[in-house]
Amino acid sequence: GNKAKLLSSIKMDDYQEVQQQFSPWIYQTVRLYKGQKHAEFEYTIGPIPKADKLGKEVISRFYSTINNDGAFYTDANGRDMQQRKRNQRPTFPLNMSVFEEVAGNYYPVNSRIFIQDSKTNSQLTILTDSSQGGSSLQNGSLELMVHRRCLADDGRGVDEALNEPGYDHAGLIVRGKHYLVLSTVDEAPAIHRPLAQELMLQPVVMIQNAATGAQSEIEESPGVEFTTSLPANIHLLTVQTPDFHTSGNNILVRVEHFFETGEGAMAEPSTVNLTDLFLPTFTISNVQEMTLSANQLKSDENRLQWKVKGPQEKAENPTKNSFEKPKHIDRRSVKDPAVFELNPMQMRTFSMMASPKAN
Numbered sequence: 320g321n322k323a324k325l326l327s328s329i330k331m332d333d334y335q336e337v338q339q340q341f342s343p344w345i346y347q348t349v350r351l352y353k354g355q356k357h358a359e360f361e362y363t364i365g366p367i368p369k370a371d372k373l374g375k376e377v378i379s380r381f382y383s384t385i386n387n388d389g390a391f392y393t394d395a396n397g398r399d400m401q402q403r404k405r406n407q408r409p410t411f412p413l414n415m416s417v418f419e420e421v422a423g424n425y426y427p428v429n430s431r432i433f434i435q436d437s438k439t440n441s442q443l444t445i446l447t448d449s450s451q452g453g454s455s456l457q458n459g460s461l462e463l464m465v466h467r468r469c470l471a472d473d474g475r476g477v478d479e480a481l482n483e484p485g486y487d488h489a490g491l492i493v494r495g496k497h498y499l500v501l502s503t504v505d506e507a508p509a510i511h512r513p514l515a516q517e518l519m520l521q522p523v524v525m526i527q528n529a530a531t532g533a534q535s536e537i538e539e540s541p542g543v544e545f546t547t548s549l550p551a552n553i554h555l556l557t558v559q560t561p562d563f564h565t566s567g568n569n570i571l572v573r574v575e576h577f578f579e580t581g582e583g584a585m586a587e588p589s590t591v592n593l594t595d596l597f598l599p600t601f602t603i604s605n606v607q608e609m610t611l612s613a614n615q616l617k618s619d620e621n622r623l624q625w626k627v628k629g630p631q632e633k634a635e636n637p638t639k640n641s642f643e644k645p646k647h648i649d650r651r652s653v654k655d656p657a658v659f660e661l662n663p664m665q666m667r668t669f670s671m672m673a674s675p676k677a678n
Contacts, residue, residue: 323347344368345377356510357446360497366490367468369482374469379497380462383443387434391455397430397515398664399579405455421456425464428453430515432461435504442507446498448518466493508582516554516577544600550589552578553661571613573668576661586663593657593669601673606656609668617668 323339326346333353340346344366350359360379367375389405405424406413413423432453433444445453445461453463468490469481485491498518500510549555556573572593578586594603608617661667 356502357498357500357514360499361494362465362497363492363494364466365492366485367466369468369470369490372470374467374471374480374482376464376467376469378462378464380460381443381445381499383434383441383459383461383501385434385436385439385441385443385459387436387455387458389455389458391432391434391461393426393428393432393453394430397519398577400431400433401426403454421454424454424456425452426454428463430519431511432463433507433511434459434461435507437504440503440505442500442502442504444500444502444507444511446500446511446515446518448496448521463497465495466491505583508578509585512578512582512585513551545596546599547592547595549574549591549596552576552585552587553589553591556666568672568674569670570673571609571668571670573611573666574661575666576663578663580663582663588660588662590658590660593671594655597673599676602676603657604672604674606669606671608656608659609670611666611668613668613670 323341326338326340327336328338329336335351337349338346339349344364346363348361350361352359362379364377367377389407391403391405392400393403395401403424403426406415406418406420427450428447429450431444431446432455433442434455435442443461445463447453447463451463451465453461455461467481468483471480472478473481483491496518498514500507500514502510554575554577556575557571559571560569574591576589580586593606597603609615610617610620656669657671659667
């Protein structure tokens with residue numbers, strides 16, 4: 320790629336930063352924080368010029384000495400990791416005479432992509448703050464497409480060029496972040512799983528002119544004071560009031576185990592106690608487990624049983640999730656539905672009454 324021009328650098332005891340310029344419309348800032356296990360790469364790209372009448376696709380590529388032997392891993396909606404093999408498909412042979420070796424090896428990356436080498440116990444992981452396309456076109460490398468502006472239709476059915484001019488007709492400017500983690504294979508999940516949550520759920524800063532009086536439109540809602548922490552491998556997905564209930568005290572809670580089977584000690588089942596979680600702000604009662612979409616009770620669920628023909632009849636279902644046959648049965652959930660167990664990659668939804676406690 321293009322050689323970077325050093326614009327500025329900062330070095331302090333707890334923080335280091337380097338600002339780079341690759342072209343008049345490509346900038347990058349690299350940051351290191353003391354005590355953190357990742358490097359932060361923030362890019363600002365655009366507007367992509369078109370005076371030369373050439374479309375451009377901008378990628379950020381990271382090199383390492385890891386021998387990944389053509390294999391790399393991308394996430395599925397921020398959850399399970401899927402293995403990819405360069406110039407291969409798991410279910411059919413490729414016709415290499417018509418195969419596009421760049422586009423054909425790009426896959427969706429919702430939150431992370433990594434390569435690893437089990438022989439040297441090394442792994443390079445890149446986390447994204449938005450969905451992008453990514454690949455490993457060379458051993459030891461990872462790349463992500465961060466911006467593009469095409470001036471001709473690609474013949475894929477859209478029937479128009481991917482040329483977004485923006486409000487000023489000069490082209491779009493994009494800004495985003497990549498987190499780079501270099502670790503052992505063993506410790507990687509315990510680093511990138513929580514870090515992906517942190518990157519995706521960063522606070523949104525909103526600014527307005529206080530003189531206009533618009534601040535009166537913002538209502539301050541009573542918060543929920545959590546005094547009990549969830550287990551480190553459990554994430555509170557949503558706490559909401561469902562529209563189909565008339566009672567204001569009824570809430571929906573969704574929780575997930577965000578580690579995958581085989582990802583070390585954090586991939587073990589964990590127990591959640593909703594009653595303890597909402598104390599001392601609320602008293603919880605009438606806890607009922609719902610289906611994930613919360614349109615019926617879990618006990619009323621009647622799933623379709625698919626008939627499979629052919630050689631797969633005797634084969635183990637490769638898409639079966641580990642939580643369908645949990646390692647442990649939480650006997651307490653029979654007596655207290657507010658106490659339950661979550662297995663790797665499992666999500667559960669609960670409806671309950673939450674009554675505010677008097678001060």
